[in-house]
Amino acid sequence: MSDKSVTPKTEYGVVARFEDPGALLHAAEKVRDAGYTKFDCHSPFPIHGMDQAMGLKQSKVGLIAGAGATFGFILGLWLQWWTSTIDYPIVIAGKPFFSYQAYVPVTFGLTVLFGAIGAVAGMFHVNRMPQWFHGVFHSENFARFSDDAFFVSIEKDDPKYDRTGALEFLKSIGGAEPEVLEGE
Amino acid sequence: MKLQADTYTLTDKGGFAGQAMIAGVVGLVVTMLAWYLDSARFYHAWLTAFAFWTTLSLGALFFTMLHHLTGAQWSVVIRRLSESFLAPFPILVIFFVPIIFGMHDLYHWTHEEAVAHSVLLQWKAPYLNQTFFFIRAAIYFAVWIFLSTRLVSLSRRQDEAHTAEILAKMRSTSAWGMILFAVTTTFAGFDWLMSMAPEWYSTIFGVYIFAGGLLSAMCLMTLTALLLRRKGILDKAITPEHYHDLGKLVFGFIIFWGYIGFSQYMLIWYANIPEETVWYLDRWQGSWKVVSLVLIFGYFSIPFLIMIFRGTKRTLGLLGFMVVWLLIMHWVDLYWLVFPTWEGARDNASFHWMDLSAMLGIGGVYLWSFWSRFSGGPLVPVSDPKLPKSLSHVTP
Numbered sequence: 001m002s003d004k005s006v007t008p009k010t011e012y013g014v015v016a017r018f019e020d021p022g023a024l025l026h027a028a029e030k031v032r033d034a035g036y037t038k039f040d041c042h043s044p045f046p047i048h049g050m051d052q053a054m055g056l057k058q059s060k061v062g063l064i065a066g067a068g069a070t071f072g073f074i075l076g077l078w079l080q081w082w083t084s085t086i087d088y089p090i091v092i093a094g095k096p097f098f099s100y101q102a103y104v105p106v107t108f109g110l111t112v113l114f115g116a117i118g119a120v121a122g123m124f125h126v127n128r129m130p131q132w133f134h135g136v137f138h139s140e141n142f143a144r145f146s147d148d149a150f151f152v153s154i155e156k157d158d159p160k161y162d163r164t165g166a167l168e169f170l171k172s173i174g175g176a177e178p179e180v181l182e183g184e
Numbered sequence: 185m186k187l188q189a190d191t192y193t194l195t196d197k198g199g200f201a202g203q204a205m206i207a208g209v210v211g212l213v214v215t216m217l218a219w220y221l222d223s224a225r226f227y228h229a230w231l232t233a234f235a236f237w238t239t240l241s242l243g244a245l246f247f248t249m250l251h252h253l254t255g256a257q258w259s260v261v262i263r264r265l266s267e268s269f270l271a272p273f274p275i276l277v278i279f280f281v282p283i284i285f286g287m288h289d290l291y292h293w294t295h296e297e298a299v300a301h302s303v304l305l306q307w308k309a310p311y312l313n314q315t316f317f318f319i320r321a322a323i324y325f326a327v328w329i330f331l332s333t334r335l336v337s338l339s340r341r342q343d344e345a346h347t348a349e350i351l352a353k354m355r356s357t358s359a360w361g362m363i364l365f366a367v368t369t370t371f372a373g374f375d376w377l378m379s380m381a382p383e384w385y386s387t388i389f390g391v392y393i394f395a396g397g398l399l400s401a402m403c404l405m406t407l408t409a410l411l412l413r414r415k416g417i418l419d420k421a422i423t424p425e426h427y428h429d430l431g432k433l434v435f436g437f438i439i440f441w442g443y444i445g446f447s448q449y450m451l452i453w454y455a456n457i458p459e460e461t462v463w464y465l466d467r468w469q470g471s472w473k474v475v476s477l478v479l480i481f482g483y484f485s486i487p488f489l490i491m492i493f494r495g496t497k498r499t500l501g502l503l504g505f506m507v508v509w510l511l512i513m514h515w516v517d518l519y520w521l522v523f524p525t526w527e528g529a530r531d532n533a534s535f536h537w538m539d540l541s542a543m544l545g546i547g548g549v550y551l552w553s554f555w556s557r558f559s560g561g562p563l564v565p566v567s568d569p570k571l572p573k574s575l576s577h578v579t580p
């Protein structure tokens with residue numbers, strides 16, 4: 001049995017609050033330009049141009065959805081080819097066993113289905129969801145991110161990260177109440 | 185060409201109107217010679233070219249009304265383009281006249297002995313007769329000209345002084361205009377193209393014509409904007425963000441065209457009724473099979489795979505190539521609808537220079553009319569309250 005009081009606190013990173021969406025957007029640009037790569041912006045609503053301001057690359061969700069759609073397309077064709085020519089061939093209306101024309105609706109349906117599943121699953125994967133806890137929750141103040149406040153957090157894993165430097169930096173670009181995220 | 189930046193008017197309109205008109209007149213004269221050579225072929229080539237340019241204007245009419253109905257912001261900067269492609273409607277009425285003279289060659293149902301021998305044609309005679317055909321054509325053009333002049337004149341009035349009332353009028357006109365558009369376009373497709381094979385029918389045919397028309401109208405608008413951009417006109421108003429959205433619509437309507445085309449095909453293939461399948465069999469024999477395959481792959485599959493990528497829509501050179509390609513494919517599509525019913529091309533697809541000269545003749549005058557309208561006023565609706573948002577539009 002370990003004594004909880006001696007468990008060392010783990011450090012996650014630093015966070016600071018900004019006044020409005022515009023300030024958050026400019027702060028993101030400055031964090032990006034300062035060379036930080038592992039940082040995030042938190043806002044109650046989406047902000048136009050944030051991807052660019054944060055220097056994010058194009059999302060991978062499209063590729064994952066595309067892979068899902070391709071899988072659905074092949075599955076649809078294979079399923080109908082196998083059932084109607086190998087497993088249980090029946091002549092329907094005098095047409096050939098492999099009547100690809102008739103396969104199009106189901107193939108199309110499965111392409112769309114797996115494309116959509118790929119998009120949703122890909123979105124979850126890229127967002128690293130579900131995730132029950134996140135370092136930023138160590139900040140009491142942070143709860144306001146879903147109400148009326150805008151935050152920038154810089155993670156400890158960032159190669160450029162050092163605690164005091166990051167705190168000073170966030171303060172210098174106009175961040176209010178900068179604090180260190182740490183807890184058990 | 186030179187654009188005055190604050191008013192968006194052209195101070196120097198360039199020589200395009202004159203060049204288009206010369207090309208048109210040359211094309212028309214050459215095509216008239218073709219009429220002496222082979223009048224039946226001429227009428228088919230003419231109908232193909234007429235349908236090509238008419239469907240472009242119909243697509244532009246739909247886009248203009250859709251813009252008003254949805255209250256879209258991004259498309260305000262390209263609204264003048266779609267409005268200006270409505271200008272040629274009155275000219276298209278004149279270009280319809282040769283079709284009237286060629287009815288005997290184009291439409292089998294005008295032959296009395298054919299009707300006498302076909303129960304189906306007798307049954308269809310109350311609809312498929314020449315008098316009613318002319319009346320209907322007059323109604324179609326009246327509706328299109330009325331809708332387009334009303335929308336364009338409201339838009340010009342908005343330039344002088346914007347009021348909420350003008351915006352409301354454009355929107356309400358588009359609401360009932362959309363219904364009239366759907367009915368007239370469907371029946372124009374039935375009358376002018378589907379009735380070439382009078383014993384064959386497909387209820388989705390009008391939607392098929394509409395799908396191709398809207399797709400190629402989007403392509404033509406994109407192409408025009410890209411050409412203007414090369415001259416440095418509107419290059420700051422129509423940005424890659426707008427091209428991205430135009431590309432998305434082009435991509436969407438590629439799928440729509442394929443979806444409608446396949447829907448028509450599959451029902452006929454599945455039911456396997458001889459008087460229906462004959463239409464596709466005509467297009468699956470000899471070299472027509474090649475044309476059919478070119479349409480499947482060249483108008484749907486390959487453009488689908490190219491246009492699906494974000495990069496294609498934002499790489500303006502590639503986007504320009506794709507829209508030119510799709511416009512050519514739209515012509516091939518109409519050629520594929522029109523020519524197999526003509527005896528001279530029943531067994532094999534054949535190409536003749538008059539197919540091109542008819543396109544050039546109608547197209548030259550069409551583009552002259554477009555450019556005269558477009559360059560005659562501000563190139564964007566300068567007083568539209570949504571213009572600033574459209575100018576700074578960003579595609580998410």
